[in-house]
Amino acid sequence: VLAKNFFQSEMLQKGNMMELALLRTLVAREFYEENKTLAKERIFRSKETRAIKNTIDLAMVDYEEAIGVGDVEALFFSSNQALTTAQKDIYKLLFNKISLCTPLNHEVAQDVLRELNREDAANELMDIAFKMSNGELTSLHKLVEFIDRREEDFLPSLKIKFESVDIDELLKKNELEFRWKINIPTLAALIPGVNGGQLIVGAARPNTGKTSSHAFLCAGENGFLHQGAKVMVLANEETTNRVSARYLTASCDMTLKGIRNNREKAMQFFYPIRDNLSVVDATDWDLDRMERAVKQYNPDILIADMADKFQPEGTYTAHHEKLKATYIRLRIIAKQYKCAIFAMSQLSAEAEGKVFVDMSMLEGSKTGKASEADILFCITKTPMIEGQREEDSSERHWLVLKNKLNGKHGRIVTMFDPETATYRA
Numbered sequence: 296v297l298a299k300n301f302f303q304s305e306m307l308q309k310g311n312m313m314e315l316a317l318l319r320t321l322v323a324r325e326f327y328e329e330n331k332t333l334a335k336e337r338i339f340r341s342k343e344t345r346a347i348k349n350t351i352d353l354a355m356v357d358y359e360e361a362i363g364v365g366d367v368e369a370l371f372f373s374s375n376q377a378l379t380t381a382q383k384d385i386y387k388l389l390f391n392k393i394s395l396c397t398p399l400n401h402e403v404a405q406d407v408l409r410e411l412n413r414e415d416a417a418n419e420l421m422d423i424a425f426k427m428s429n430g431e432l433t434s435l436h437k438l439v440e441f442i443d444r445r446e447e448d449f450l451p452s453l454k455i456k457f458e459s460v461d462i463d464e465l466l467k468k469n470e471l472e473f474r475w476k477i478n479i480p481t482l483a484a485l486i487p488g489v490n491g492g493q494l495i496v497g498a499a500r501p502n503t504g505k506t507s508s509h510a511f512l513c514a515g516e517n518g519f520l521h522q523g524a525k526v527m528v529l530a531n532e533e534t535t536n537r538v539s540a541r542y543l544t545a546s547c548d549m550t551l552k553g554i555r556n557n558r559e560k561a562m563q564f565f566y567p568i569r570d571n572l573s574v575v576d577a578t579d580w581d582l583d584r585m586e587r588a589v590k591q592y593n594p595d596i597l598i599a600d601m602a603d604k605f606q607p608e609g610t611y612t613a614h615h616e617k618l619k620a621t622y623i624r625l626r627i628i629a630k631q632y633k634c635a636i637f638a639m640s641q642l643s644a645e646a647e648g649k650v651f652v653d654m655s656m657l658e659g660s661k662t663g664k665a666s667e668a669d670i671l672f673c674i675t676k677t678p679m680i681e682g683q684r685e686e687d688s689s690e691r692h693w694l695v696l697k698n699k700l701n702g703k704h705g706r707i708v709t710m711f712d713p714e715t716a717t718y719r720a
Contacts, residue, residue, distance in 0.1 A: 311340075311341065311344070312392075312396075313407065314339050314340065314341070314344045315344070315389065315392050315393050315396055316396045316397070316398070316399050316404075317334070317339075317399065317404060317407065317408070318344065318347055318348060318351065318393050318396075319364065319393050319394075319396040319397075319398050319399075320398045320399045320401070320404045321334055321348070321351055322351060322362060322363060322364055322367060322398075323361075323398065324355065324361055324362070326401050326404065327351070327355055328355075329401075329405075330404070330405055330408055331352075331355075333405065333408040333409060333412055334348070334408055335412065335415070336348050336349055336352070337415060338408070338411040338412055338414075338415045343385060343386065343389055344389070346371070346375075346386075347367065347371060347386075347389065347390075347393075350367055350370050350371040350374065351367055353370070353374075354366065354367055354370055364390065364393050364394040365394070367390075368390040371386065371390075372386070412445075416441075416445045419441065419445075420441065423437055423438060423441060473487050473488025473489060473490055473700075474488065474489075474490050474491070474595075475488050475489050475490070475519045475522055475524050475595070475596065475635065476488040476517070476522060477489075477512065478511070478512060478515055478516060478517040478518045478519075478521075479511075479512075479693075479707070479709060479718055479720055480720050481707045481708075481709070481720040482693055482695075482707045482709070482720075484703075484707075485695045485698065485703045485704070485705055485707065486670060486672070486695060486698065486700065486701075486703075487700075487701070489596075489635040489670070489700075490635060491595065491629075491632075491633035491634050491635055492629050492630045492633050492634075492635070493629060493635050493636070493669040493670070493700075494622070494625055494626045494629050494635075494636050494638060494667055494668050494669050494670075495635060495636065495637045495638070495668065495669060495670040495671075495672070496602075496622070496638045496640065496657075496664050496665070496667075496668040496670070496671045496672075497509070497637060497638070497639050497640070497671075497672050497673070497674070498639070498640045498641060498642045498657055498658075498664075498671075498672075498673045498674075499641070499642055499673060499674040499675065500641070500642045500646055500647055500675070500676075501641070502687075503674050503675065503676050503691070504674060504676075504691055504711050504713065504716075504718075505600075505639055505674060506533060506537075506538060506541055506600060506639070506716075507541050507545070507711070507713065507716035507717075507718075508674055508718070509528075509598050509600065509637050509639060510538070510541035510542045510544075510545045510716045511545045511716055511717055511718050512637075513526045513528075513542065513545075513572070513596065513598070514542040514543075514545045514546040514568060514572070515545045515546065515548075515716075515717055515718070516548065518545075518546075519595075519596055520546070520568035520571050520572060521567070521568060523571070524571065524595040524596050525571050525573075525592075525593070525594045525595045525596070526571060526572050526573070526594060526595070526596045526597075526598065527573045527575065527588065527589075527592060527594035527596070527597050527598070528542075528572070528573065528574045528575065528598040528600065529575050529577035529580065529585060529588070529597065529598065529599050529600065529605075530574060530575065530576060530577060530600055531576075531577045531578045531579070531580060531600070531601060531604045531605070532600060532601045532604070533600075534576075535574050535575070535576045538574055538600070539574045541716040542572060542574070542716075543561070543565055544714070544715045544716050544717075545715065545716040545717055546564050546565045546568060547560070547561045547564040547565055547715075548564075548715055548717055549561060549715060550714045550715055551714075573592065573594070575588070577605075580605060581605060581606050581607070581608070582605050582606065582607050582608075582621065582624045582625075582628075583608070585597075585599070585605055585628070586624075586628050586632075589628055589632045589634060590632060593632065593634075594634050595634055595635065596634060596635045596636075596637065597628075597629075597634050597635070597636045597637070598637045598639065599625065599636060599637065599638050599639060600637075600639040601639055601640055601641070602621065602622070602625060602638035602639055602640050603618060603621065603640050603641070603658070603659060605621060605625075606621065607620040607621050607624055614659055615659060615660055615661045615663060616663075618659050618660045618663050618664065619660070619662075619663025619664075619666075619667075620663075622638065622660075622663055622664050622666075622667040622668070623663075623667055625638050625667070626667045638664075638668075640657065640658060640664065641657075641658040642656050642657065642658060642673060642675075643656050643657065643658040643659075646673075646675065648678045649675060649678070650675050650676075650677060650678070650692050651675075651692075651694065651706075652673050652675055652694060652696075653696065654671065654696055654697070656673075665696070665697055668697055668699075669697075669698075669699045669700060670695070670697060670698055670699070670700065671695075671696045671697035671698075672693055672694060672695050672696065673693075673694045673696060674691055674692065674693055674694075675691070675692045675694065676688055676690060676691055676692070676711075677690040677692070689710050689711050689712065690708055690709075690710065690711075691708070691709050691710070691711040691718065692706055692707070692708055692709075693706065693707040693708075693709060694706050695707075707720075
């Protein structure tokens with residue numbers, strides 16, 4: 296019982312100190328004028344703090360000049376001369392505490408006022424519900440009036456940062472400079488590079504070289520890792536050892552057998568980039584876990600392979616709506632944490648055997664993936680011709696279907712070596 300009473304006393308004292316800090320902040324005329332609709336007298340719990348708040352209200356109406364805590368105290372005692380000695384001592388103590396309080400940050404104080412108003416609204420709503428259950432209220436008019444009156448209390452505080460529209464500033468921000476350069480020269484003619492905050496969607500049919508594509512862009516000669524980028528690969532389709540092996544062979548431009556036979560040479564290529572590469576088994580990860588990983592490890596480039604398998608929360612009536620929600624969230628994560636996200640996915644069966652594909656052939660998606668992407672590229676291969684080819688063609692076609700960075704689109708033909716996960720212009 297003693298512990299319970301002590302806890303309640305502590306909570307009451309903390310609440311009282313918060314109210315005193317709010318009163319100290321409300322003495323500033325600028326803050327008062329901006330928030331007087333939120334700073335309702337009834338949100339203050341004790342009759343003493345409500346009485347002081349009432350004096351602040353009167354002072355703000357009667358005087359145009361700035362006022363201080365001492366002014367409020369003088370006005371209060373001149374207007375309440377019938378107070379007993381004990382009551383005067385209580386108010387003197389409160390005014391002393393208010394004068395010693397540091398004014399709250401104005402944004403923090405505004406949020407506190409909103410929360411107090413919501414708490415007060417909840418209490419009023421419970422009172423209305425109680426009266427309805429007892430038959431004291433027989434219509435919904437009181438409830439409708441309550442909603443109209445209280446709706447403002449539940450709107451989020453509005454803090455807008457307007458972008459500069461200065462000509463020099465706009466030209467500077469839109470210069471086509473890319474932090475992470477593309478290491479395939481012919482492809483770089485269409486996509487010179489990428490920056491943090493961008494969502495790059497890549498798609499291909501199975502057995503085309505999709506995983507090898509991001510392995511080469513990151514670990515291949517002059518790739519992102521060699522440029523100093525921190526790369527995190529979230530693999531939820533292939534095993535991590537197979538994905539890591541592609542990064543190893545791409546960095547060395549050697550097969551695994553060649554690396555076994557010449558470890559020292561391989562180490563010269565791979566060791567300089569090894570510490571900046573993180574490969575993670577992300578099987579069964581959702582988007583929340585992905586975001587936590589990005590926030591904690593702060594990669595410059597995130598590879599989501601396969602992006603479609605990172606699921607969002609909520610219930611969706613159709614699969615394409617769920618996919619769109621995934622890609623919207625990926626774009627938000629990219630912008631919020633200033634990393635470039637490569638979202639790898641599949642092309643649908645409609646694209647099988649075709650060199651030229653379009654956005655409608657992205658598996659499971661109508662326009663959701665394409666609409667969110669800054670860059671959309673697809674990789675296709677030259678189809679086998681019966682009687683002329685016994686093996687898959689090594690030609691790989693990079694089709695840039697969407698490019699918000701510089702508006703360039705087109706097809707680039709490269710030669711792909713699956714044993715080394717490398718692409719040649």
